[in-house]
Amino acid sequence: MPNDALNLGLLLFIPYRAMEDRVFDELAAAGYDDITRAQGRIFQRIAPGGSRLTDLARQSSVTKQTAGFLVDQLEAAGYVTRIPDPSDGRARLVVVAPRGAAAVARSAGVVAEVEREWTAHLGAERTAVLRELLTDLRAATDPYA
Amino acid sequence: MPNDALNLGLLLFIPYRAMEDRVFDELAAAGYDDITRAQGRIFQRIAPGGSRLTDLARQSSVTKQTAGFLVDQLEAAGYVTRIPDPSDGRARLVVVAPRGAAAVARSAGVVAEVEREWTAHLGAERTAVLRELLTDLRAATDPYA
């Protein structure tokens, strides 16, 4: 790399990608080798009680067609199910299925491990500050929060 | 979104994606509408004196085939050129062409604007801390720095 002072976009991307790599590598090693990054980016946005396709699409910055395509695959692989939305006859809710919940548990372990490594590097206090800053920044960059 | 406490991976992704969206939207509006995100992610890694394809691939976390495919398009669109690497007969260096330099200048303006917005939200001091933390974290997550 040339400069030491990279733009904030790239500085955000580097650790994001590192985290994603770790999670998917270990997920694949644990037998969840039929989930892709694109599917995972949708999947991780599913709210506890289920989410509408349109919401998943908006939050993930993809079209609803793309989100639908990915949810189809997640459903076929047993990670999610679709149920009717009781509050709106047009909509359905994407909910996490048992296999999906198991994958969530597994990936949560990996995330925790990576966060521990980062904490070892940055220190506990600075890691907490980083999290707080990013959470704050989210308010300015995620209109669908 | 369900929880308030998201994992750090997603917290990094949200502003990263917001930055990328802004840069590409404004680049397209300024006439640079023939560059894609994937191409841009490769392009932004080119070092001042030029970079080898293999390095660009590693740093961007894609295969060298993918990097080659994207550099082909950047070259066809006039953003980069390939020159022989004087220090290694097998290699070539990808260097930024005039049109690429113009796009860099334009995107730098957008990045600066977005960073100003973020600074307005977080405050100058906390933004500086964020940059410092991310730069530090890079050492633990970017083996090719």
Add this chain to the structure above:
DNA sequence: CCGACTCGTCAGAGAATCTGACCATTAAGT
């Protein structure tokens, strides 16, 4: 009950990514 909007799907095309195989050049070991 009518027009406007939202939810989601279908169809088709283009872009991005990977694996595997391969050649050319360089580096290392004897």
Add this chain to the structure above:
DNA sequence: ACTTAATGGTCAGATTCTCTGACGAGTCGG
């Protein structure tokens, strides 16, 4: 030097991801 291993890059093929455009079904405000 000569052989072997490693590195830089390309070719070929397949799969995955993503978008635009068009559309049917359901909801909502007047």
